[in-house]
Amino acid sequence: MSPAPVPRPLAAVLEGNTPPGVVTWPAGRPAADALTAARDAGWAGALLDLDGVADTSAFMERCAEALRLPSWFGRNWDALADCLTDLSWCPPTRGRLLVLSGWQGFAAAEPEEWRIAEGVVADAVAYWRDTETGLAVVLARGR
Template sequence: MNTPSSSTLPALLADTTRAGVRPLPIGSADRLLAAATQLGYCARSIDLGACADKAALLQRMADALSFPQWFGHNWDALADCLGDLSWVPAPGYVLLLRHAADLRNRQADDFGIALDILREASQAWAEQKVPFWAFLDLAAPGDGTGL
């Protein structure tokens, strides 16, 4: 995804046919959050830096999205919560997963499972005509690539 202008971001974020899991374009985090807020979306920035394992990843997701008490801290529970989100009702959802490259480099298997769950959640929300985006910061510190 190219870095869209601030004026086109709301239209892009509202498009359920394009929503999904995407690399975070370099320098776009603040504009994405602002556009999501403008649309009334639930927008969360989740820092995965120094996220050492699955337990830490699940806890950060739970904290950022205020998962309910019944959250079981496992992959199935993450999928259930991301597919529900009734405790944070919104016309759309935008997650910015900062430092996702750190988790990918340390825990490739867990990273892959988390991506699958995010993709499934996005597809399920799209069926309800609700955009669900997960933007992944995949830039290594100082490399400037974003991929």
């Protein structure tokens, strides 16, 4: 059985037909499928699973671990923004995909902090948009 086709919004980004941005992922489809599609397209990918994260401190720790952020990461919003706009610690590829899963619990527990997180991610996507190695983000509803 062949894998299900990549949803059109992500496929368009990976194919270079649409600028990288923040795209949603179908509920019930494994987030790992987005990473597989990215790797198949020559993109680097990382999964940030926020399941069980209920505060900013845990969010920052999860970012540090899952994204293998550099030692200078200060575990605050400004430092996260710096890491996502200075990707010298992440080898360049055709593009970079960040998949966020399990984020709904954090968004519900800390709505203001989630809005900041969304802003940091959106700013990083915009920063890399017109480069040869764009950054795209998938907001996955499942795991």
